[in-house]
Amino acid sequence: MQNQGNKGNSTTVDWRPEPEVVADIKTSPQLTANKVDIETFRKEGVVLLKNLLPEWVEPLRAGLQLNMDDAEHYAFPCDSVGPNGKGRFFDSYCNWHRISQYRDFITQSPAAHLAAQFMGSDTVQLFHEHVFCKESGTQTATPWHHDLPYYCVDGRQNISIYVSLDSAPSSTAVRFLAGSHQSDQLYFPRHFVDGTDYEHDDEKMTSVTPLMNEVSEENIRSFDLEPGDVILFDFRTLHGTTDAPIQDRRRAFSTRWLGDDMVYCERAGDTSPPLRDLGVPPGGKMPASLFPVFSWDHLKA
Ligand SMILES: O=C(O)CCC(=O)C(=O)O
Numbered sequence: 001m002q003n004q005g006n007k008g009n010s011t012t013v014d015w016r017p018e019p020e021v022v023a024d025i026k027t028s029p030q031l032t033a034n035k036v037d038i039e040t041f042r043k044e045g046v047v048l049l050k051n052l053l054p055e056w057v058e059p060l061r062a063g064l065q066l067n068m069d070d071a072e073h074y075a076f077p078c079d080s081v082g083p084n085g086k087g088r089f090f091d092s093y094c095n096w097h098r099i100s101q102y103r104d105f106i107t108q109s110p111a112a113h114l115a116a117q118f119m120g121s122d123t124v125q126l127f128h129e130h131v132f133c134k135e136s137g138t139q140t141a142t143p144w145h146h147d148l149p150y151y152c153v154d155g156r157q158n159i160s161i162y163v164s165l166d167s168a169p170s171s172t173a174v175r176f177l178a179g180s181h182q183s184d185q186l187y188f189p190r191h192f193v194d195g196t197d198y199e200h201d202d203e204k205m206t207s208v209t210p211l212m213n214e215v216s217e218e219n220i221r222s223f224d225l226e227p228g229d230v231i232l233f234d235f236r237t238l239h240g241t242t243d244a245p246i247q248d249r250r251r252a253f254s255t256r257w258l259g260d261d262m263v264y265c266e267r268a269g270d271t272s273p274p275l276r277d278l279g280v281p282p283g284g285k286m287p288a289s290l291f292p293v294f295s296w297d298h299l300k301a
Contacts, residue, residue, distance in 0.1 A: 008078060008191060008193075008270070008272065009076035009077060009078040009091065009092065009093070009272065009273070010076065010077060010078065011075075011076065011274070012071075012072050012073065012074065012075060012076070012077060013073060013074065013075050013098075014075070015075040015076065015094035015095075015128075015273065015275065016290060017096075017097035017290065018097065019289050021097050021103075022097075022288070022289060022290060022291075022292045023289075025106070025107055025126075025292035025294070026294065026295065027112075027294055027295060027296055028106070028107055028108065028109065028110065028111070028112045028113060028294055029108065029109065029110045029113065030110060030113045030296060031110035031113055031114060032117075033114055033117040033118060037049060037118075037232075038117060038118055038120075041118050041159075041232055041233075041234070042118075042120075043178075043179070044176075044178040044179060044221065044237075045176070045178065045179060045180060045181030045182070045233060045234040045236065045237035046176040046178060046221050046231065046232070046233040046234070046237050046239075047118075047231070047232050047233075048221075048223045048229060048230070048231050049229070049230045049231075049232065050226070050229050051226065051228050051229060052228065052229065052230040053109060053111075053163055053228055053230055054227065054228030055228075056105055056109055056163060056228070056253075057163075057165055057227040057228050059101040059104060059105070060101055060102070060105060060163060060165055060253045061165050061251065062101055063099040063100070063101030063102050063105075063253075064131050064133065064165070064251055064253065066099055066101075067092050067095060067099060067131060068090055068092075068133060071090070071092065074092055074095045074098060074099070075092065075093065075094040075095050075098075075273075076092055076093050076094055076273060076274075077090070077091075077092040078090070078091050078092065078192065078193065080140065080192075080193045081138075084139060086137035086138065086139065086245075087134065087135045087136065087137035087138025087139060087140070087245075087246060088133070088134070088135040088138060089132075089133075089134050089135075089138050089140045089192070089193075090131075090132070090133040090134075090135075091130065091131060091132045091133075091192065092130075092131055093128050093129060093130040093131070093273050094128045094129070094273050094275075095129065095131075096126070096128065096129045096255075102129055102253070105129075105163075105253070105255070106126060106129070106255065106292075111161045111255055111257075112124050112126070112257065112294040113294075113296060114161065114232070115159050115161060115255075115257035115259070116259070116294070116296070118159050118232055119157040119158065119159050119257065119259035119260075120157065120259070121157045121259030121260045121261075122260055123259065123260050123293060123294075123295065124257055124258070124259065124293070124294040124295075125257065125258040125259075125262070125286060125288070125291045125292065125293045125294070126255065126256075126257060126258075126291055126292050126294075127151070127153065127158075127256040127257060127258050127286070127291060128255075128256055128273055129253065129254065129255045129256070130160075130254045130255075130256065131251070131252070131253050131254070132250075132251065132252045132254070133249065133250070133251045134172075134246045134249070134250050134251075135246065135249050136245075136246050136247060136248055136249055137245060137246065138245070138246045139243050139244070139245050139246075140192075140193070140243065141195065141240060141241050141242055141243035142174060142192060142239075142240045142241040143190040143191075143192065143195040143240050144190075144238060144239070144240035145187065145189065145190050145238065145239070145240060146180065146181075146186075146187060146235065146236050146237060146238045146239065147160065147235040147236075147256070148186065148235040148236050149186045149187060149188065149189050149200075149205060149267065150189040150271060150272040151235065151256075151267075151271060151272075151273075152264060152265060152266065152267060152271045152275055152278070153258060153262050153263065153264060153265060153286065154262070154263055154265040155258070155259070155261040155262035155263055156236075156261055157258070157259025157260050157261045157262060158234060158235040158236075158256070158257065158258055158259060158262055159232055159233070159234065159235075159256075159257050159259075160231075160232070160233050160234075160235065160254050160255070160256050160257075161230060161232055161254065161255045161257065162174070162230065162231040162232070162233065162252055162253075162254040163228070163229075163230050163252060163253045163254070164225040164226065164227060164228070164229045164230070164231070164250075164252055165227055165250075165251035165252055165253060166225075166227055166248065166249060166250045166251050167224075167225065167226050167227065167248065167250075168224070168225045168248075168250040169224050169247075170222040170223055170224050170225075171222075171242060171244045172241060172242065172244050172245075172246050172247070172250065173222065173223055173224070173225045173241070173250070174231070174239050174240070174241055174252075175220055175221060175222035175223075175239060175240065175241065175242075176220070176221045176222075176231075176233060176237050176238065176239045177215050177219055177220060177221075177237065177238040177239070178219045178220070178221050178237075179219060180219075180236065180237050180238040181233075181234035181235075181236035181237040182236075183236075185206060186202075186204055186205045186206070187205060187206055187238075188200050188205050188206070189269075189270075189271075189272060198269055198270055199269055199270075200267065200268055200269030200270075201268045201269060202267060202268035202269065215238075225250075235256070258286060258291070262286070263282070263283050263284060263285060263286075264278060264280045264281070264282060264283070264284050264285070264286055265282050265283075266282050278290070
């Protein structure tokens with residue numbers, strides 16, 4: 001199960017959901033967001049909502065366990081141990097349609113409706129989910145990065161909704177650089193296994209991501225997390241972790257959402273997830289047959 005030779009998430013099963021599964025998804029429960037939280041998200045590119053979704057912790061833990069126990073039967077697993085042989089860093093994505101607990105979260109939690117409000121968008125489209133587990137003893141830092149350059153989408157109305165599934169002290173939890181979503185700078189994606197840059201040939205991207213210890217401490221947002229806490233952040237917000245050893249297993253379930261202005265784009269290098277043959281030209285909307293679109297009557301008015 002060690003994956004130090006392979007730098008990325010391996011391709012195992014097809015990531016594409018069945019069209020009828022996608023067609024069934026039209027709307028989801030509503031939850032009115034707090035205006036101050038929306039302002040914080042827009043200004044800082046990140047906001048923590050304490051104890052927002054505690055009822056989803058057990059189902060999502062159960063879904064993640066299935067994902068980890070049988071990783072090769074799900075899309076894009078990446079399983080690695082650190083250079084010291086300790087711990088385990090697992091991540092995987094694009095399995096929401098295969099794991100009922102993930103699908104239930106997407107259709108039965110208020111995540112999509114929250115995404116609409118925080119993005120200020122009339123439309124909400126699910127891009128994918130991404131799950132993480134660092135077992136105790138892991139000393140692999142999540143490299144300082146932002147998500148947009150990894151993705152085959154571009155635009156400003158986007159959001160990740162990251163549900164913490166364990167207690168994690170701020171020393172090992174994911175941390176963010178407030179305001180970094182407002183820079184127009186795009187940094188090379190980095191491999192999570194060893195922090196090295198992807199090979200990209202894109203003039204619009206800079207290879208040197210500022211290191212965590214080079215940015216002003218006062219702009220770092222780090223949080224002591226409890227199960228059910230939720231972090232909302234922009235795809236452009238820089239984030240990562242230290243390499244402090246994980247004391248107790250820490251798991252998280254993140255969903256990625258697209259708003260009105262998000263379009264398909266071709267990057268000059270690998271993307272993650274590596275989604276190919278989408279059948280849309282650059283600048284086109286992501287196909288609704290693969291990426292479910294949500295709507296609510298009050299947003300259609
Ligand atoms: O939890 C982590 O270590 C990384 C999370 C992350 O990078 C993300 O959700 O984009």
